[in-house]
Amino acid sequence: MKSVGRKCCFKLVLILGILALAAAPLSAQQTPAPASTSSPSATPEVSKALNDRLKELDQRVTAAQSAGDNAWMLVSAALVLMMTGPGLALFYGGLVRRKNTLAIMMQSFALMALITVMWALVGYSLCFGGNGPVIGGFEHAFLRGVGAEPNPDYAGTIPQATFMVYQLMFAIITPALITGATAERMKFSGTVLFLTLWFLVVYAPLAHMVWGKGGLLNASLGGKFPCLDFAGGTVVHISSGVSALVCALYLGKRTGYPKQPMPPHSLVLSFIGACLLWVGWFGFNAGSALAASSLATSAFVATHFATAAAALGWSAAEWLRNGRASALGAISGAVAGLVAITPASGFVGPMPALAIGLIAGVVCYLMVTKVKAVFGYDDALDAFGVHGAGGTIGALLTGVFAQQVINPIFGAGKPVGGLDGHWSQIGNQLVGVLIAWGFALVGTIILLKITDLITGLRVPEEQEIEGLDITQHGEEAYNLES
Amino acid sequence: MMKLEAIIQPSRFESVKDALREIGIEGMTVTEVRGHGRQKGHTEVYRGREYTVDLLPKIKLEMVLADALVNRVVDTILKTAKTGKIGDGKIFLSRVEEAIRIRNEERGESAL
Numbered sequence: 001m002k003s004v005g006r007k008c009c010f011k012l013v014l015i016l017g018i019l020a021l022a023a024a025p026l027s028a029q030q031t032p033a034p035a036s037t038s039s040p041s042a043t044p045e046v047s048k049a050l051n052d053r054l055k056e057l058d059q060r061v062t063a064a065q066s067a068g069d070n071a072w073m074l075v076s077a078a079l080v081l082m083m084t085g086p087g088l089a090l091f092y093g094g095l096v097r098r099k100n101t102l103a104i105m106m107q108s109f110a111l112m113a114l115i116t117v118m119w120a121l122v123g124y125s126l127c128f129g130g131n132g133p134v135i136g137g138f139e140h141a142f143l144r145g146v147g148a149e150p151n152p153d154y155a156g157t158i159p160q161a162t163f164m165v166y167q168l169m170f171a172i173i174t175p176a177l178i179t180g181a182t183a184e185r186m187k188f189s190g191t192v193l194f195l196t197l198w199f200l201v202v203y204a205p206l207a208h209m210v211w212g213k214g215g216l217l218n219a220s221l222g223g224k225f226p227c228l229d230f231a232g233g234t235v236v237h238i239s240s241g242v243s244a245l246v247c248a249l250y251l252g253k254r255t256g257y258p259k260q261p262m263p264p265h266s267l268v269l270s271f272i273g274a275c276l277l278w279v280g281w282f283g284f285n286a287g288s289a290l291a292a293s294s295l296a297t298s299a300f301v302a303t304h305f306a307t308a309a310a311a312l313g314w315s316a317a318e319w320l321r322n323g324r325a326s327a328l329g330a331i332s333g334a335v336a337g338l339v340a341i342t343p344a345s346g347f348v349g350p351m352p353a354l355a356i357g358l359i360a361g362v363v364c365y366l367m368v369t370k371v372k373a374v375f376g377y378d379d380a381l382d383a384f385g386v387h388g389a390g391g392t393i394g395a396l397l398t399g400v401f402a403q404q405v406i407n408p409i410f411g412a413g414k415p416v417g418g419l420d421g422h423w424s425q426i427g428n429q430l431v432g433v434l435i436a437w438g439f440a441l442v443g444t445i446i447l448l449k450i451t452d453l454i455t456g457l458r459v460p461e462e463q464e465i466e467g468l469d470i471t472q473h474g475e476e477a478y479n480l481e482s
Numbered sequence: 483m484m485k486l487e488a489i490i491q492p493s494r495f496e497s498v499k500d501a502l503r504e505i506g507i508e509g510m511t512v513t514e515v516r517g518h519g520r521q522k523g524h525t526e527v528y529r530g531r532e533y534t535v536d537l538l539p540k541i542k543l544e545m546v547l548a549d550a551l552v553n554r555v556v557d558t559i560l561k562t563a564k565t566g567k568i569g570d571g572k573i574f575l576s577r578v579e580e581a582i583r584i585r586n587e588e589r590g591e592s593a594l
Contacts, residue, residue, distance in 0.1 A: 258531070261533040322527050326528075329529070332529065368529050369529060369531075
């Protein structure tokens with residue numbers, strides 16, 4: 001998703017500058033020429049020298065752009081890793097009861113290690129190797145051929161190794177989001193096995209379909225249903241959110257839910273975590289431009305505005321219903337806004353971003369407080385209510401609000417979203433949403449069955465009451481006697 | 483000798499302590515406790531789920547007094563701990579058979 005126009009314009013200015021500069025040494029060389037010989041053969045030599053010089057300077061321009069893009073993409077990769085640890089680990093860690101704090105944090109951290117190794121072995125290749133419609137191939141298994149050379153299919157100005165490590169951070173946070181639904185009752189062994197399988201069977205195909213070359217839903221690389229998903233609304237949020245719902249239903253409620261009170265043990269931790277998520281998300285969304293371009297700026301701005309509007313939307317809804325605006329409500333709203341703007345971030349300006357954020361804040365509030373209570377499922381930390389619902393709303397609203405002035409992805413002057421005059425884009429978005437929902441639903445049910453047979457899923461009731469920190473990890477988050 | 487236990491509002495604790503010092507009370511043991519009598523708790527709402535918190539924070543004062551002091555201390559606590567609202571707490575008095583100072587094994591009221 002590179003802006004070609006910007007690059008051309010940049011080069012043109014440079015070439016003009018070079019011509020002006022080259023004129024000075026040229027005249028110096030030419031001055032003695034009439035004294036020695038008056039042969040006209042000087043002209044080809046001069047044009048050759050000029051050509052070499054232009055070529056050299058052209059290379060320098062490319063190198064300079066690559067340096068700029070690479071710097072931003074490495075920072076973005078680090079920011080996205082920060083979203084999982086400490087961001088999500090703190091956010092979820094504060095929401096559980098004290099006895100399960102380390103267990104939920106450890107699940108995020110385990111994925112940071114586990115998915116990284118899987119990514120190096122086959123993960124990257126399954127997502128971004130090959131050009132099939134559903135899944136990649138094995139051409140980059142063991143990171144074969146992934147080095148300093150750019151991969152022009154995805155990001156032509158940065159080393160493929162940068163692109164690879166950036167995409168890895170997305171693969172880490174996605175399964176980590178699911179642990180919000182299984183919190184406080186799932187075995188560590190079952191969690192590790194299930195999420196590893198989930199990464200291979202659900203995440204990798206979806207990532208390939210949406211972002212991979214030739215993928216069924218890829219809007220910029222020849223997909224059959226061009227679904228707009230700038231930074232992972234379908235791949236990351238719908239997939240994890242819907243799988244979270246399946247997990248919550250399959251595992252059943254926590255012992256004592258909903259009669260026994262289970263308030264968050266430290267909203268301070270959650271607060272810090274949510275703020276880290278907000279900051280990290282700039283790497284997630286603006287980094288998805290895959291260059292330090294004006295599109296990255298646009299995505300950065302859209303992300304920020306949507307998040308603010310969503311925090312206000314959730315808080316206002318809460319204030320109207322309960323008479324108070326809570327800190328948990330404000331940070332939950334911000335996360336909902338970040339989720340919803342994710343697919344739209346590289347396609348909309350600030351005003352549509354405000355609208356998307358506001359809608360997501362209010363709808364996710366209703367999902368978490370009303371819909372969950374009506375259906376009675378125990379999505380412990382609202383992974384579905386925020387990521388599943390927010391991701392779905394965001395994907396559909398992207399079809400409404402995407403603007404060709406921001407990102408002319410279908411070609412210059414061609415409308416992108418509904419308000420541009422391309423209402424059928426909402427249909428494409430719907431196809432993307434349905435495929436992601438279907439894939440996540442079916443894949444998760446099958447993988448939960450398999451995991452259940454191998455390691456089991458739930459801890460025994462007495463271990464659940466004692467807490468997962470002691471029973472799963474043999475330690476406590478808060479050792480008040482030491 | 484009498485043992486006095488008073489459960490009071492945390493917001494009144496500093497005033498009670500100062501007033502007791504003014505009438506010459508030198509020793510007391512204080513604990514932060516939680517509990518409730520007739521006072522109802524408050525509700526907390528987390529993502530739409532309401533929790534009733536009915537154990538409220540209180541301060542418990544404990545002291546053992548010479549018989550001659552008891553009435554003055556009770557009056558002082560009544561005067562300073564009262565806000566007039568439900569939840570102001572209670573005072574319990576009970577007889578104490580013996581007091582022994584560990585340092586020099588003094589006994590009776592002189593050990594207080």
